[in-house]
Amino acid sequence: MNDEKKINIVLAGQGNTGKSSVFNYLTGLHQHTGNWAGKTIEKLEGTLYYKNYTIDVLDLPGIYSLTTYSEEELISREYIIKQKPDVVINIIDSTNLERNLIFTLQLLELECPVILVLNMVDLAKKKGVTIDFLKLEKILKAPVIATVASRGYGLTDIIDKVIEIKEEGTRDYHIPEYGKEIENIINQLSVSLKETELPYPKRWVAIKLLEKDKETLKTIRQINPQIIDLADTLGKKLEDIHGHDPDVVIADERSHLASQITREIVKISPHRKMTLNERLDLITTHRFSGYLVMLLILGGMFLFVFSFGNWSSSRLDLVFHKWHDRWINSFGNAFIFSLVWAAIESVLALIQIALPYILPFYIILYILEDWGYISRISFLMDKLMHKMGIHGKGCISFIIGLGCNVPGCLSCRIMESRRERFITAVLVTLVPCSAVSVIVFGLVGKYVGMLWAFGLYIFAMIIIFAAGRLSSKFMVGEPVELIMHMPDYKTPHLKTIVSQTWDALKEFIYIAAPIVIISGVLIQAIYLAGWMPAISGFLSPVTEKWLGLPAITGILLIFGILRKELILVMLAAYLGTTEFATVLSPQQMITLAVVSMFYVPCVATISVLWKEYGWKKALAVCIAEILFAIVLAGIVMRILDFVF
């Protein structure tokens, strides 16, 4: 049978609208991910088979507006204009209708057939919001479908509608109309574009020219610079009338239209009881109890992750040790087999971090995120973060960094400017990750005292804060202010959490695995070649003289670049015992822990810095942190002289 018919649809919408729930529901297991050509942004595609149709679904990146200049936004609008999907599904958060409609208007400007999906209608109802769907349909002349994506309600209606549109065969679209003066000017400009051959709708180009959209200006300048002059003159005219830049005037116009539409279709019942969620919000963002709740939630999270992590990691350790013994029994200690084992061991090491620590950490993190709590942390921590030259959202990267610096650094993408992204990423590399905490608790906590271990954590926080203050002084550029949407609390949705956790875990493995394996083999080769004593001898002025540690630590610190807890593991292997107290004094243990905390990000983290910020910056960060850690630990050691 070959009568299957193809339909292309895309999902578009702002963040937090439940777009990924819709995508997951529609495409289920038939998903494939890749990257947009030449970009680091993930491309999510899936296929759905329904009523003899093969429907390709593309999930466009979640965005706020189609005007501001960011890669995600550019990708989305280029795709919609050039690939001409059969239907654009605009997912809208019903509880934030007005704000979402601004985006919808921009979507309609692209002159594509749109289906409006009003998601989370159940939550809107709970908030006392009634929406007149028919009226909305009439005003925007686009089909409107009400859904509750987390429960699958209404989602097949979307596809039925898509098929209906496809079978009608016309690409129907409706353009929203703005105020007279603006329409007039847009008209004049689009008329002047009549002669030019463009893959874009003329009216849309006219609007973008008035908004001084960089990409559009570039394209048109090559074709006909005179049009740009005309756009400037007309833009001036608008500016004279309204007293703002044309781009602001147009944005104004959109939001006024959105609020006008909202007023016409939405009814809010005024006197209703405070919902449970609102009460919860009151407590969790309160100026005192908010911080208390935050400490409890985060403290509980770490307690759980680390106790689970330590337990399961030691289980895995036993298993992997048996494998190693078996490997030696079968292949012996020949050079080449040792190298192969080094590669295998690197993979096992990744598993040993990923499964016990990162996996549970991510699961809890995404539960908190989907519930809506993470935004509350940004709100509560904004002030403190500002002192470090970044804003509240940076706190999220720090929290993730406590689990593992790799996803911590990756998560800095949520920061708006390159400056903030970089500052946050560097600070995250100073956050003690789960591997570092293995050293802190396994060495200092166990043999010096738990108070000392916690003290080291507080010490790390002070260092990070100081580094943040310094970088905010020396990095040029204005700090960006926090502007964030505060989502309502909602019941976490299992499917979303699972898929987000899986994506994050996958990214961690993709980025970390190659470089961890390569450097694992390399260091093993150096070791087997017998160069290690020479290296530790070479480093001894630093390790022995300045830091007062045994010479062997030079080698340990090199292995530690692979993953930091190797410092402890190798130390035990070298000593043939885990009774570290017999060889190291408390002072030496604390010094070693301080060096391990700060001396360099592990290779996996370095590779993220490299990928995101270029090798020069990555190298600079490494060198700076090595020098800093050595100087710092030396000073700490001398201060400890007075204590012990």
Place this chain on the structure above:
Amino acid sequence: MTRTEESRRLIDLEDGQKAIIISITGGKMLIKRMADLGLTSGTEIKILRRALFSGPVQVEAVGSRLVLGWGLASKIIVKLHE
């Protein structure tokens, strides 16, 4: 002019008070960013609560809840609206 029509900074409002944005005294980028969110002169805005010290403020505007940094909120000039 009655007292309620006096203009003041958004951060000078009490929690729970409603106001209308008169102007945003910031750079072009900021004004554009706010406009994209639907916050322009004439927009109704309600202050919900603020964080400790001079932390960010939570507001209700454009039918949704937003968090604005303190520095930003101090650049929004409003007049009271009952």
